Amino acid sequence: MRTISLPRGRQRLHAMPTSTGYEVREDEIYDWDGRRRGQTPFTVLQHTISGTGRLRYENRNYRLQKNDTLLVLVPHNHRYWLAEDERWEYFWISMNGEEALRIHKSILSVSGPVFRLQPATIDHLADCSLRLIKGAASPGAASAVAYEAAMALYDDVFGSHAFAEKQSAMQPVIDHINANLDGPLPVADLVQISGLSRAHFSRCFAESEGLPPAEFVLQQRLQRAAKLLTKADFLPVKEVAI
Template sequence: MDKIPGEPRCIPLLPHEQYSRRTFEFRYMTASRLSMRLHGIGWQSVTSTDYHYNGLRRPDGEGAIFQFTLSGQGAIRYGNREYLVPKHCAFLCTLPSDHVYFFDDAFDHWEFLFIAVRGDDAIRHWLSLIDRFGPVIPFGDKLDPMLCVSRLYSQICGEANPDRYDVSAQLYRFILEMDRFADGYDSEPYQDGSEPLQNAIRFIQSQYASPLSLDDIADVAGLSKSHFSRVFLHKTGIQPMQYLRKIRIEKASALLAQTPKTLETIAKETGFDNSKYLIRVFKALVGTTPNQYRQTSGFGVTRTLRIER
């Protein structure tokens, strides 16, 4: 943001804040093979009802828009329904489509970051996100998708000729962050501060070799079985018994790669009733049998397998 004379300089909190509010448009002299390309990006603050865009009357062809409210609020009519877009919310839309986003005179102001993108992948991903979220998304304090846009705006401001492939890669990064947000996932999905949840996770990680039931794990958490399952799924993205199988298979894979133990012994040491059950679960999660995994590891090799959802 431009410095006001006489005011102490403030350290920007977000990458885009070291620059002033601007809008950049991109056009390409040659046909681009990129299936996700930047068409426009900007940081704006509007206070006039002249700010009004109809998604069926825009002349710039097919595309998609993400617009994140930094302060104030705006609105979007999507189909037959109208939504407010307040601070830390964003809207998604594709072009052309039946929507209108606008500033109303009942609002004080609307400050936002936006990106406009083109390409087959852009349309496909945006439609998928709208299907998952609806047109308006409340982010709360989960701001990683917005930070992707903030960093990209900062780069565009600071570079005269940004590399189109790097820009496209950052747009895909934005999509991945949106997917991560949609899945209720963060970079450390099991590091939640909830003591009951942490007690349950520690119990699973230390007692995976025992014949554990959902009742056993819920008891450690001090919650009813149904409530515990809901909390666990919400915080980690998987069910408790799926997490138990994940831990067991990861432990079994280490024994396969680093020891000569038989499948029957490994099954018993990792909580499986027998080797047949181990083989079935291992193949379902890893895509190969335990013996095939062992053969590709080489005996004694330190190989770590992580099962992700």
């Protein structure tokens, strides 16, 4: 086991690591409740190398397997732990600071508390953890490494490859909307076309198109009406109406 707790400086930096390390837990009590870790906000980014961890996040249960990455904010209604007769190998980076919290909140709103990262991102985060364990020369240097880790995570979740995947996943939905602007387009139907859960669909759609589904449909109808008005000197109101 390698772990380090980093002292909090007097300066309030935008991203500051509070702890980091690598551990293998087996046949022991390992249990963190996000409601019982104080009221000072911080985040935990924990990547599973092997084995199994458990997470209860609000009212949903997760089984964390190899290559799963966990992200939680404290204080919050969650709990992660090692179940009886299981083994969990992982590394983690905890940090606080206004910018770190903002970035991680935005990632949680899109990806939820458990997701999978690109191998290069995992290596980058592990390198950041190792550099912190070996010792940053100053609070500023430690802050720079924490911010680097936060931005590596941000680039993976919101970067060009992730954006392209979301756009591709939403294309059948967009095609359906554009082909049926004259008829009803309830969000429930769009969810069914996407094959996602309603909450995940809404997050992915907003990230891909920049608007919630219902607002996007209204925008498309308004644009269609505007085009019809500019293409003819006279059209019946019924044909232009949205």
